[in-house]
Amino acid sequence: MAEQPPPRKRNPWNLLLLVPLLMLVTSWFNFDQPRLFGMPFFYWYQFAFVPVGVICVGVVYLKSRGEGQ
């Protein structure tokens, strides 16, 4: 194979993609209280991670190559 150019430098913003993985630490949220709208903490905490995931991926998208940043 011919000499290949060195790989492009990693974008540090990509590290944000690791943040949503924190929701896999079950011991942080396996509780009933406090409830929100009657929903145990276990459930609404995980629902709250949906926007967290969207924001993290969204920021990485905006900071990625070809988005004029």
Next chain:
Amino acid sequence: MTTEQIVQLCVFGVLFVLVTVMGFVASRWRAGATLDHLDEWGLGGRKFGAWITWFLVGGDLYTAYTFVAVPALIFGAGALGFYALPYTVVLYPIVFLPLQRMWSVSRVHGYVTPADFVRGRYGSPLLALLIAITGIVATMPYIALQLVGLESVLRTMGINGSGLLGHLPLFVAFVILAVYTYQSGLRAPALIAFVKDALIYLVILVAIFYLPTKFGGWSAIFDNAASALAKPNPVTGKPSGSILLSPSNQLQYATLALGSALALFLYPHSLTGILASKGRKVIKKNMVALPAYSLVLGLLALLGYIALVSGAKPIVNQATGKPDSNTIVPVLFGHEFPAWFAGIAFAAIGIGALVPAAIMSIAAANLWTRNIYKEFLHRDATPKQEATQAKLASLIVKFGAVAFVLFVDPQFSIDLQLIGGVMILQTLPAVAIALYTRWLHKWGLIAGWVVGMGWGLYLLYTIPNPSNGKAHFGGSALTLDKLNLLGWQPFAGSQVQIYVGAVALVANLVVAVVVTVIARQAKWFNGTDQTDTTDYEVEDGDPKLRPVGQH
């Protein structure tokens, strides 16, 4: 059959006819020069924009089976069933970067399947064959499960005959699906997905705001569900579940969510939706927007608790004589909604089965055509012959799935789908890691696949399910106490459970690395790489991209 059920059937029928017409019309929708090419039939011309991709991939990942099975899991076991939410939240950050690389390299080289990529990356027909077979075998029961989802709504509407006649409506629905997929290819599910998702969103939003008010609000629902789950199961004498995780199933919850997320885009049908998109930008936008479905899935999962509190009873499947917990959400809708709206809800689930079933059969047909037929049976097949072959294969795949449901206990499809998830995860090193590095040797990948697959299947075989008396394939939760490495039990006495797929994947990776080190020492030939580092970074509109539908 009651008057209510007749109203439900009428609404269902009207919507079903609507999507059938759409399925046939789809062949002319944004048509390319010819349908006689896999780029066109199998990938819709590789030109779907952000909206179509969102509906298509959403319709593909969040299937009818998901919509009936996840609440059913919560209904039966409580908090563990909620793993579907973290699964679909961690999914997108994980696949955000690899999917863009997969899209670029596939567009440069004209790859249609994940096995095509592996073939190009390692120049190994054997490794590509293993990937293709894994994909086909893992997808088949998934299609069968869509039928189980469809049948659960048909049975709820009173079409619950026994014997072969009881399956007739399902058979008719699938023949129609098979014919328009044959004719229109991926464009059919892409167009129908719009209807499916609009209906699903409508039904879920109504259900999630209306139903809790009928049962005293969320607080009361959770409290009552907790006491219902705490009652001892008549068979095992233990509580059937709880609304929180127990010390022993937390690891299972996390590894099941993570393992499922890692596996999802290894399924050929998920990748089909990605490769059909117009560009990297479309993929990036979708990774941001697809979690809207996760929210819906999480809310839907909670319907399992509402069903539990409402006292809904699963319908006894006349074909098998056993109560089918997958009917629990349709039963809940049937009881609590006026008949016309229940009809809409059932149509949403039923059409929700057709979209993924079509995409899955197309993906399996693509694998067969590209990686078995063209590779081993007909080396110089023209693109037109490939397309013809794939159309035929899609028919065979669908009738295979129907035969499955007709002649085999639906429980067997559920077992197989469980196995399929563990199996498809074993292709991760060859498909996903290879997107970044070629360090793993092809013989390392093959050895890792053999070990991961063999051990994973063996472990699943050893897991019993005390609540239904099954001795084997009783679930995917392995008690660490049972983990046995050639006689050595590293966690003897531990009751903590873990997802089998995660254990098998670790074994797969360890073997792959060890064999790679040996192979590199011995300087074994590692195949020829057709791809170039820059192929993985190619942006939309680059001249390197191969023209679509080239003969």
